[in-house]
Amino acid sequence: MHNLPFTLPACDQPATARIEVYSTTPTGESLDAAVYACTNQHVADAMAAIRLAGFTAHRTPLDVDVQRRCGAVHVFPTGRLAHTGHPAWCDRQDCAGRLEHRSPALPANPSGGELVDVRVALVQLTAAPTVTLIEVTFTDTPTDVVVRVLPLGQAVSLAYRVLELNDVAKGRQR
Ligand SMILES: [Zn+2]
Ligand SMILES: [Zn+2]
Structure with a gap:
């Protein structure tokens, strides 16, 4: 389980949208996670929660061959939500x-x-x-x-x- 700084709707219905979660780093944008959601309402709820936590959210269509549940999250190991021992807001400079x-x-x-x-x-x-x-x-x-x-x-x-x-x-x- 990831310790995310935002709470997502998690109704477990089949997802219809993928939301890319970005943060701004001193060297540019970091793609931190992909979040999945079902209805327009849950997509909007998820995007609002992500933005409230200080991240940028971009809605993207779900590939037809991808099946995910509403509330599913993929955390990129290179991103700022990965378990690296830093708070999400840290600039990670030494x-x-x-x-x-x-x-x-x-x-x-x-x-x-x-x-x-x-x-x-x-x-x-x-x-x-x-x-x-x-x-x-x-x-x-x-x-x-x-x-x-x-x-x-x-x-x-x-x-x-x-x-x-x-x-x-x-x-x-x-
Ligand atoms: Zn949902
Ligand atoms: Zn740090």
């Missing part, structure tokens, strides 16, 4: 050497003209793979870089507080 799994850093600079460059990334220490952290990097000048690491739950709480303050700043009723 995790053993840097002692941590890291996601690509996402910029939080909406206008592009901010005085401080802010980026956020997921981090997991290879020694503590059950704890996922958010790393926030503030770059003021090339020599003035501040890195803060928060537990993911606290970072989410922070995000909600910022949204609340945004509402307050705009004078909205809550």
Whole structure:
């Protein structure tokens, strides 16, 4: 059984569609899995679940000589869903050497003209793979870089507080 980051419909009816699951890697697209589904509804449900988990989903017709059940999954051993010891979001750049799994850093600079460059990334220490952290990097000048690491739950709480303050700043009723 594969430990997939998304839950698929699994009604076991004969599949009518094949869905290719891709992820984006620093070097391009990675074909990670083929997922099978029966009705249009289950195809749509499966594609929504795959996209919600951060993957790209492409529907392809099922070859006439292929028989699969709704919910069946083929995980490609070369892809990012294979059991490689990395979280699905990891960029896989020398995790053993840097002692941590890291996601690509996402910029939080909406206008592009901010005085401080802010980026956020997921981090997991290879020694503590059950704890996922958010790393926030503030770059003021090339020599003035501040890195803060928060537990993911606290970072989410922070995000909600910022949204609340945004509402307050705009004078909205809550
Ligand atoms: Zn189905
Ligand atoms: Zn890794």
